[in-house]
Structures are given as C-alpha cells and as structure tokens.
Amino acid sequence: MSQPARRRLSAAARSERLTALLFVSPWIVGFLLFEVYPLAMAAYYSLCDYSVLRAPVWIGAMNYTGLMADDVFWKSLANTGFYAALAIPFGMVVAIGLALLLNTKVRGMAVYRTVFFLPSLVPTIPLAVLWLWVFNGEHGVLNTVLATVGVKGPNWLSDVNWSKPALILMALWGAGNAMVIYLAGLQDVPQEMYEAAELDGARWWARTRHVTLPMLSPVILFNGIMGIIGALQVFAEPYVMFPGGAPARSTYFYTMYLFDNAFVYHKMGYACAMGWIMFVIILGLTLLALRLSEKHVHYQGA
C-alpha cells in the first residue's frame, strides 16, 4: 500500500480498521505473548549457557557447534529420521486405504467409520502402556498371534532392531484422524468425473489412479505436511514405553534428548538450540514438500 492511499482513508474506514484490529487483538496478543516471545527467547537462550535457574551467559554459537560434535544428537536425529521415513508413508497408505474402503456404499457404513476412528481417541499414555503388553516378547498378543501362523515373533521391546518398527506399527493405530480428512476429501470428488471415466471404460484401479488420487492430492499434501510435523516430534509414546531410549538408545528420539537436556540435565540453552534446529528442519521439509508437489497437486477450479 502506498503512502497517499493510506492518507486518503476516510474517518469511517479508519474507525472500521480500528474495530477490526480490536476484534483480532486477543489473537494478536496471544500470538505475540505465547508464540513470538517464547520463540525469540528460545533463539536467544540457544546462544547462552543457561540452566533456567542461573542468569543466561552469552556463549555465541557454542551450543550449535557442541551439537554438531555430539554423537547422541546425531543418533537421536537418525532414529527420528528413520521413524518418520517409515511412519509417514505407511500411515498415509493405511489412512487412504481405509478411507477408500469406508467410502464405498455398504450398509452400516456409519458404524464402520466410527469403529475405525475410535482408536485415535484413546489417550496416549494408556495406549502406550497397553501396547507394552501387546508387544511383550514373552506373553504378548502380537507374538501369540504370529505363533499361530508359525512365525516366531521377535523381542519387540528389547531388541534394538525391532524397537523402532514396533513404534511405527503402533503409530498406524492413530491413522483415524488422517482417515477422516481423506474421507472428507473423497466426498468432494465430483461424481460426474467418475461417470465420465466410466464411459471411457475405466475400471476401479484406473478410476482411483486417474480420478480419485489427483482430486485427493491437496488433502494428501496437507496430511503429508502434518505427518512430517508430527512424526519428527514423536515423544510421548517412546518416552513412556522406552525410558532413556532403551534398549541401547535405539528409541532415543530427538524430542526425548531435547527434553532430557532441558529438564533432566538442566541445559536449557542446549535444548533451545536443538529446538531451533528442529524448527529449521521441519520448515525446510515443508517447503520441499510444497515445491515437489507443485506439479502433482491439483486444486479444483484452479
């Protein structure tokens, strides 16, 4: 907006603008106080030696250089990357698959939809405790079921090769949220497109491949980005199920190391540096996802 234009605002328009600002002010104040201020302070503390209880002491980039040389930082980052790289695509396939199934016209569909959504309403902590028993190497339900088909189940919780896959498997339990969003997206696909495709002789797979998925692509992008944000910040389940990231730090995720640094080791500055690095990683991945999706995402009416 150029300067003269602003000066030309009438008294009424100015008053209207003030009213509008007043209406959004609770949000602006909240955003500044509870989002911008903590973010800025975290950025400042990340450049300090800070234990929360003593005044911060400026140390420049030492926390960041320290992190680059910290094996446990890299280990936790690698664990988190591994988890995200598998949990996001698996979760996506399962959620889309379920949404497609639940979009068919079958009697009692409302019941099925509810049943598949219900698991995502279970609170995290009880869920984690419950899964400890499902995965139990000796008496677990999962291994008992596997044994009936002749497979000797692994020691999910105490084998370094199986602890992360166990968590990935467990994450599928919460696919309900994404599923509902996909389902809403599916309802949005115009019926006439299917009719047109059918006239052209397209079968189920061709219709899914060339009509459903392209029309669903904005929703897939949205869920993909939410998935990246969620998976990279996985915390509560492993924190409850695997104290200290046991066995041998195979489940020690980024946020767990961050939490331990902040609240157990009293290294708040170091933890803030980790927080900012994670912020940059997530921002980068989100921008990458947006860039990569430019060619493949189709917005209706665009």
Place this chain on the structure above:
Amino acid sequence: MLRRILSVAAVLLIAGAVWWSEKITAVSVSAGPVEVTYWEKWTSFEGDAMRAVVDTFNGKQKRIRVKLLTVSGIEDKTLMATAGGNPPDVAGLYGPNIPQYAEDNAVIPLDDYCRKYGIKADDYIPVYWDNGLYKGHVYGLCSTPETTALHYNKRMLRDAGLDPNKPPATIEEMDVISDKLFLRGKDGKLVRAGFMPAEPGWWNWGWGCVFGGKFWDGKARITANSPEMVRGYEWIRSYSKKYGADDLQTFRSGFGNFSSPQNAFLSEKVAMELQGVWMHNFITMFAPKLEWAAAPFPHPADRPDMANTTYTSEDVLVIPRGAKHPDEAFEFIAYVQSQEGMELLCMGHRKQSPLRKVSQRFWKTHPNPYIKLFTDLAWSKNALVAARTPLWPEYNAEMSNAFDEVALLKATPQAALDKVQARMQPKLDRLLAVQRARGEQQ
C-alpha cells in the same frame, strides 16, 4: 448512548469480578499459623509415613502448619516452580539431586540453620550426612535412607542341592550357584534364573563399582574406563554369552511389574537379586510365604577389600531458593531430623534410621528381620553412592547405555566404556571451566 453505558458497565463488572475473586482467594497473612508447603514424592504406605510425621509436628505446636502435597515428577516440578519464583517451602528430592540443584542455585545452604538447631555430622551415619553436602555446604538433610543387599530364595537353593544358609561370599561363588539354578523349558526358553545382572535394572550403571571401579577422582578426572570398571562390564557380558543375550531379554520381558505378585523375585523366577531395604515390604505384601534371606552382596574373590559393597542413597529435604518461609520450613526439617521424628518416619517406610542414635524400641519393633544388616552396611567403607557431581544425570545415562550395549553384545566392555569416558571428560572439563570463570573455588 445506551451502548456506551452498557460497555462501561461491562468493563466495570469484569474488573469488579477480578478484584472480588482475588480478594476471596488471597491468603490471609495476619493471624493464624504460618503455612509451610511441603512437596512429597512418595505415595501409598510410604507417603502415609511422612503424613504421620507432618500430623505429629502440626499437633505439637501452634505456630507452624505444614501442608503436605503429593507431587509426581518432583524433580522437574521443583525446578520449574523455583525458576518461576513460586517454589514450595520444603521439597523432598532424591539424594543424587543435591549437587545438580546446589550447583544451579536452586536450593539454599542450610549450614546456619544446622548450627542454630544443633544438627551436626556426628549425629548421622557418615554416608547419609555426606549425601546432602555439595562443596562443603549442607544443602539437604536425610528423610529416609537406603542400602542394598543380596536377597536370595532359600527354597530354590535347597531344591538345587545347595545349602540355603550359606549365601555366596564371592562373585565367583554366586556365578556357580546361579548356573545351577538356570533352567530351560522343553522349547529351550529360559524359565528360571539364578542371578541376572539386568534385574531389577535400577543399578545397571553401578556394576563396575562392585569390582572396585570409581566414577571419578572427585575433582577433575572421569574414570569410566578404568580396568576395574571394564572388569565389571566383562562380568555383565559373561552372562549374555553364557545364557544368550536374546534369551535373557525374552525371559526378562515376561516379568511383571516390580510392585506386583508377578515380580520376578517374588514369583520365584529369579533366585538371587540385589535389592534394597524396602524389599521386605513387598515380600510381606505379595509373597508372604516366600522363604528368603538377605546377605551382603558378594565381592570378587581376589578383592576381599570390596566386601560389604552396598548402594546407598536417600531421600532428602531441601529448601528451594525463593521459599516464602525458610525459617519455619527448617523448623519442620529439624523435627524430621530428631530421633523421634526420624524413627516415626523410617518405621513407617520400614527402613533403617540414618541417625547414629537409635532407640531400643525401634530395633525391637522393626518388622524387617535384617534391619541390623542394612544399618551395618551403611557403615561399610564400600558404601557406594552416585557420583557427587552436577553431571550425574548425564553420567548415569551414559553408564546405563553402556550396560545395554554390553549386555546386548553390541559393543565390547572396553569400547562401550571408552565411549563413556570420551563423552563425560569434556563435560566435566567444561563444568570446571564455567566454575572457574565464575570465580568459584573447586
């Protein structure tokens, strides 16, 4: 016009409501006793023990009223409340928290108070006084103490043709007895074990000390990979090699919770365990018929000087910095330190007393038949404690991770401990540099 009046009225109404709610919820500062808030971490019968002490203290005088609040995750919450300037007057932390919280200026020194109330080192079994010190100052006073000993199942030893009244004196003897008790089912799975270094898993960081290892020299040098430490971790590995790392893990994953009848020791799946003075309570609760005994933990055959090794720790009472009523808070702490208060508390916990002076009644009525043993062990020169440095939480995590790597045969003892050494020494160097920069003496 009406709209303007209404909006002014609304503003006044809200302001009035805020003022009124502040008024009715404000703590009256004038008349009545001073209220001391106390954060306690224990629940169940152990929590009741402290509640009884608080009630007795409140009943004895009218000036101070202690309000006990049970708090989970007490370390984090005390940290955040202190940082936020609204801590409790007294907090019940763990002994190994002292160096870290003192270093961070989160708790206040109690030396002057101790002098005023005549509380001194000579009153205590040395280790329990020392656990509350940091850099020569008192920061915490003991609430309940602990020591550990070998707990063993007499029936299982007898059934295996061993003398149930002769517990192993050396690690080597224990390994032999343990081997006789290991049993596999038809499918080859372990169904019974003699001893397992990973059980109960609370002191995985400490086995090297049983072999004479030390965490550090107390000043500037970390000694995580000393030959004694490596020997301890080699012993851990010997179990994984003999019985299979996976088999031990699978067997252990089937154990129930500690505080349940499915506890491995209580359900007779493991015959010998290192356990604390509290174990007797859980035996009484969940397996009253268990035939058991306690004895000092064995030492390496060639290290008779390491006899009577025991892990000691304690709960401590501290006054966080910024507490509103430190004087009254200490008056309560002083009562807990009196023989009367301490015996009431420790009897409730069914632990020993950290004080040197103990009444005959305490010994006579104490339900734990081995209470004398646990008390004597606290006097042992091999009473092991967590390294008294603010870095202990990190050190503990590193040593426990090294245990995992060695027990799972993912790394050799030497390699795992070299890694710990390489990670911890720079952290200590940096801490010392920061302290020097602050102009503090070492």
